Amino acid sequence: MNRSEFFKRLEQGLNKVSKEERDAALDYYNEYFDDAGVENEQKVMEELGSPAQIAARIKADAAVKRLEGETKPSMKKGISAVWLVILAILAAPIALPLAIGAAGLAIGLLAALIGVVIALVVSVAAFFISGAVVLVSGIAFIATSVPAAIFSIGVGLLVLGVSILLGILVVLAARGIFGNIATGMNKQLNKKSKGDDRNE
Numbered sequence: 173m174n175r176s177e178f179f180k181r182l183e184q185g186l187n188k189v190s191k192e193e194r195d196a197a198l199d200y201y202n203e204y205f206d207d208a209g210v211e212n213e214q215k216v217m218e219e220l221g222s223p224a225q226i227a228a229r230i231k232a233d234a235a236v237k238r239l240e241g242e243t244k245p246s247m248k249k250g251i252s253a254v255w256l257v258i259l260a261i262l263a264a265p266i267a268l269p270l271a272i273g274a275a276g277l278a279i280g281l282l283a284a285l286i287g288v289v290i291a292l293v294v295s296v297a298a299f300f301i302s303g304a305v306v307l308v309s310g311i312a313f314i315a316t317s318v319p320a321a322i323f324s325i326g327v328g329l330l331v332l333g334v335s336i337l338l339g340i341l342v343v344l345a346a347r348g349i350f351g352n353i354a355t356g357m358n359k360q361l362n363k364k365s366k367g368d369d370r371n372e
Contacts, residue, residue: 175205175213178223185227193234201226282353289346296339303331 173181179198186194201220208216220226310324 173217175217178217181223182226185223186230189227189231189234193230197226197230285349285353289342292342293339296335296342299338300332300335303328303335306331 179201182201183194183198186197189197204220205213205216305328306324307328310321310326310328313321313324
């Protein structure tokens with residue numbers, strides 16, 4: 173593979189990255205090649221790894237930066253950032269069994285966390301529905317017993333309020349957890365990449 177083929181593949185790998193980030197990456201690696209000189213192009217390509225590996229790292233970095241830059245990142249963006257970091261780990265130039273093990277662990281933890289979040293959301297929804305049922309039954313009691321109706325309406329409103337509060341806490345916790353996982357995994361990937369660069 174020559175330099176132009178390398179950059180063609182790198183640009184294709186960065187097709188889903190913003191134009192500014194793509195241009196910055198391409199400029200950086202062009203300067204890297206220029207500094208090394210024409211005679212060292214093959215050596216530089218060996219040091220850097222494949223264009224797919226570089227693109228995976230850039231995408232993971234970009235996803236985590238976007239996530240960190242948002243004041244209210246969505247849970248979906250957090251999960252997307254985690255998946256991009258997992259893909260970058262798989263593309264990283266480390267031993268394949270280690271990459272598979274790390275990716276398997278990350279996927280397992282992510283699946284467990286998604287399961288916990290789903291269970292919490294379902295629990296909060298059930299709590300909310302039960303509060304609504306108690307509230308409606310309290311309204312129905314008005315004709316038969318005013319004190320029982322007031323008690324039921326009060327309990328129903330209390331349960332509804334607590335369930336809404338719990339729902340907000342679950343969403344905020346999920347956003348924070350997924351964002352921190354993506355950031356942590358990306359830092360580990362960058363440490364590993366820098367360590368590989370030093371070893372070469």
